[in-house]
Amino acid sequence: MTRLRARLGDGWNRFWFAPRSTAPVEVLRIAFGLLVTAWMLSLVPILEPFFGLGGVLPERELPFGAWSLFTLIEGTPAIWVLWGAGLLGAVALTVGYRTRLAALVVFVVLLSVTRWGSLAFNAGDGLMRIIAFYLLLMPAGSAASVDRWRADPGNVWSFPRRAPWALRLAQIQLSVIYLSTAAEKLGGTLWRDGSAVSYAVRASEISRLQVPSFVTDSPLLTTTATYGTLAVEIAVGILVWNRVARPWVLALGVLLHLSIELTLTVGFFSSAMVVLYLAFLPPHRAELVLLWIRTKLTVLSQRVPVSNTNRVTTDT
Template sequence: MKVATDRIRAGWNTFWFRPEPTSTIAVVRIVFGFVATLWTLSQLPTLLTFYGPTGVLPTPPALGPGAWTLLGVSTSAPVVIGLWAVTLLGAIGVMIGFRTRLAAILVFVGVLSFERRDPYILNAGDLLLRTLAFYLVFSPAGEALSLDRWRRARERFWEFPLRAPWTLRLMQIQLSVIYFATLWGKLQGDRWRDGTAVSYALRIDDIHRFATPGFLTDSVVLSEILTFGTLVLELALAILVWNRTLRPWVLALGVSLHVSIAFSIMVGFFTMLMLTLYLAFIPPETARRLILSARAARRRRKVTRRRPGPPVRRPSTHSSRSNHAESDNVVRS
């Protein structure tokens, strides 16, 4: 019994706390910061329409116990614009790794405040953005490939210090929870159980980027294959992603699923953020190798651009005089 308990304890400590290179969390941070920057910029054209005092929701909705938003204090235009600017600076700070923890806090607070100011215009992607920002607050995301790293140890910028990966593990678990929750929610509806859900989704023209071919929406067989196939794939992603052998295959299928959905249906930033979450499963050594390989390739391109071409041979003065003399002789003759 003691041996089994010791093994469980050792496995638990290894999973959560055995130090790993920070290459993976650095990649997640950079991509997340880029997506968060795009998300914040996308809010600008309708900023006051959705969140301002004279917009579509002049009065903020009632919040439950313990819920809060900075826009609950004031929804005046200067406050809304100021919060947007701070959120944008935080997103850029996360992306480049400048004051990373503080930047992640700014993104989390900003996104949370906007979401609770007008929750009726957002979707699951916006909630995932807030969740990932929260995880990054407690992560060692600024330990590598960041301005923070450059300022602390410039000569060791391309190193990846070892840190406990528990926040990365939370992101990985989050991915499984999302698929489990999505699968459970879908199974509560009759359309998913009778195999027609995808056909109905493909008929909603308001959310489609392109017109759906009729053979997809009218075929009972294709509708059932797509519907039940989606359920099976989500179950596989929730479970088999933890198997190292099957992980690359199920993640590749997941990428295909999300890219195809984003290509045909307007789902906001959900696809980008789910694929960002996929990056949490890249092994640290693989991430490190890819980063250093990209760095080496960039250096080779720079050397190639700077390398001078072959020297141009110019005729000597003696040769030029000889050629002129020969030309004069030909003319005289």
């Protein structure tokens, strides 16, 4: 029993605290920063109609203990200040400038917007808020970032080893999302009888790409799609922890979210889920991705002087 307890304790410590390359964290940071930048830009057409004076979103009282900056700035031009702070935070997070502060700003803005306008947003927006919180806890500016360049210019593209406990929280979050979603769906009649997908793709208010009627009217195809969705969600939630099965179940998850994105208007939900997949990116592959980015940036930086030189020569 003592030996078993010691083995379990060692496994626990390795899982949460054994140092590993921070490259997956940096890839997650960059991808999430780009996603939040797109999210902030998507708010431009709706910010005034939704949150401005006379906006369509009703004034609401938040539950005890809940907060949002919109309780202070509702209906004033300051909503654009909040939006600007969110956009700058997203860009700073992408390039890794004042990374922890940028993650905090993004988290506060996401929380304030989605909590105050909960009727206008969905689970994808809430998931982005959660990812921002986890990034706030991670060493997300330790490499491939402006922060690392300012602190150690010669080692911007070297990847220190840190305890991965915050990244583990994000990984567990992915499993919890899929398993809890599958459990909730199994409690619904439409999912149990195999007709849920047929109803979903025929709902015109959320439809993006019309699915042919021979698919939606076929009990065999719609039942297969419904049960297949449940199977993929359960498989990702469980088998993502198996190194051999992980690439396969994540690939199935990407295909699932691609099909959702093509057929339904679900906002940033599918994009946020796929970004969260990056928490499971193996360190060596994450390093290859970042070094590829370095190569592209180097090539891009070398093109500009050459172009200017050619222009001067031609003008002369």
